[in-house]
Amino acid sequence: MKHQFTDIKPTSNTKAEADECLFEYLHGEIVNYVVSKSSDDNNKEEDLSRLEWMGFSVGYRIIERLTREWPRFKDELDIIKFICTDFWTSLYHKQIDNLRTNHHGVYVLHDHEFRLLAKIGKSGSKQYLKESPRLLAFTCGLLRGSLANLGIACIVKAEVSALPSCKFNVEVQRI
Amino acid sequence: MTIHNLYVFSKNGTLLFYEEWNRLNKSGMTKEEEAKLMYGMLFSIKSFVSKISPLDSKEGFLSYKTSKYTLHYFETSSGLKFVLNTDNVAQNVRELLQRLYSQVYIEYVVKNPLCQPNEPIQSELFKIKVDELMKKSPSFLCRSL
Numbered sequence: 001m002k003h004q005f006t007d008i009k010p011t012s013n014t015k016a017e018a019d020e021c022l023f024e025y026l027h028g029e030i031v032n033y034v035v036s037k038s039s040d041d042n043n044k045e046e047d048l049s050r051l052e053w054m055g056f057s058v059g060y061r062i063i064e065r066l067t068r069e070w071p072r073f074k075d076e077l078d079i080i081k082f083i084c085t086d087f088w089t090s091l092y093h094k095q096i097d098n099l100r101t102n103h104h105g106v107y108v109l110h111d112h113e114f115r116l117l118a119k120i121g122k123s124g125s126k127q128y129l130k131e132s133p134r135l136l137a138f139t140c141g142l143l144r145g146s147l148a149n150l151g152i153a154c155i156v157k158a159e160v161s162a163l164p165s166c167k168f169n170v171e172v173q174r175i
Numbered sequence: 176m177t178i179h180n181l182y183v184f185s186k187n188g189t190l191l192f193y194e195e196w197n198r199l200n201k202s203g204m205t206k207e208e209e210a211k212l213m214y215g216m217l218f219s220i221k222s223f224v225s226k227i228s229p230l231d232s233k234e235g236f237l238s239y240k241t242s243k244y245t246l247h248y249f250e251t252s253s254g255l256k257f258v259l260n261t262d263n264v265a266q267n268v269r270e271l272l273q274r275l276y277s278q279v280y281i282e283y284v285v286k287n288p289l290c291q292p293n294e295p296i297q298s299e300l301f302k303i304k305v306d307e308l309m310k311k312s313p314s315f316l317c318r319s320l
Contacts, residue, residue: 015312021286028288085241120288131289 048137055141062144066090066091079150080107105172112165121163132160143168176314179244179260185293186254188214192296194305217248251276265314279304
């Protein structure tokens with residue numbers, strides 16, 4: 001009986017709602033804060049490195065918890081697959097829609113409806129295209145941090161052509 | 176049955192959003208002037224209703240009706256005001272306004288970090304969603320103009 005209870009997902013709507021929006025609101029505020037900070041220094045380009053760094057730290061920590069029941073991964077592709085499925089599902093409630101690789105350390109993760117962009121624009125909207133990199137910097141860091149803790153040093157870049165779909169380019173650094 | 180137009184006002188009376196569907200009679204002033212006039216009237220009616228009411232009422236002002244149209248008023252606890260003009264036979268407009276607030280405003284304005292609170296809503300997605308909701312509702316039936 002006890003076991004059953006712990007496995008049940010919160011079915012009440014209010015609980016899930018609070019759970020969901022807390023992350024979204026907090027993320028939005030962090031983004032706005034960082035952007036307003038960096039515009040004080042009157043840089044021409046928005047400085048999103050702080051956001052990326054925050055994401056890195058979060059990703060680095062989160063991977064410890066998410067992989068606690070996993071056996072060790074076979075290879076690099078295995079790790080990336082884990083990121084696309086379980087990792088993404090636990091954070092954004094869906095899997096990556098498309099994964100491509102050239103088998104030489106470049107992976108492209110394509111999400112057709114990225115959660116942090118879904119409320120901003122739909123069906124190929126171009127309105128907030130200029131602002132959207134702000135909302136992706138944290139996730140780029142998150143990916144980089146997670147992969148770093150799994151032993152893959154890489155560079156992650158995000159690319160948006162039409163909201164709410166976006167691509168994350170993961171480029172593994174070989175030494 | 177038909178829906179004429181919609182105003183959304185912030186707590187302090189700024190016009191956040193305006194959209195019209197079947198409006199035959201133009202007021203002959205700018206949108207800003209009209210919004211001020213509308214907000215002023217609503218403000219007066221609200222205080223009039225609460226002062227003149229012989230009983231304690233929870234809801235306060237809900238709607239008024241003329242021979243041609245009905246104005247529905249919905250105010251949230253946070254002071255956000257939704258005003259919808261329909262014809263006199265439209266039904267369940269309160270529920271529609273409630274849905275507009277919870278399913279469209281909250282989802283696409285509050286959850287959009289690029290929309291600042293108390294500023295006119297620029298999001299195109301919000302506009303699309305409002306339009307969808309209104310056109311789906313049974314009260315919306317385009318009369319041939």
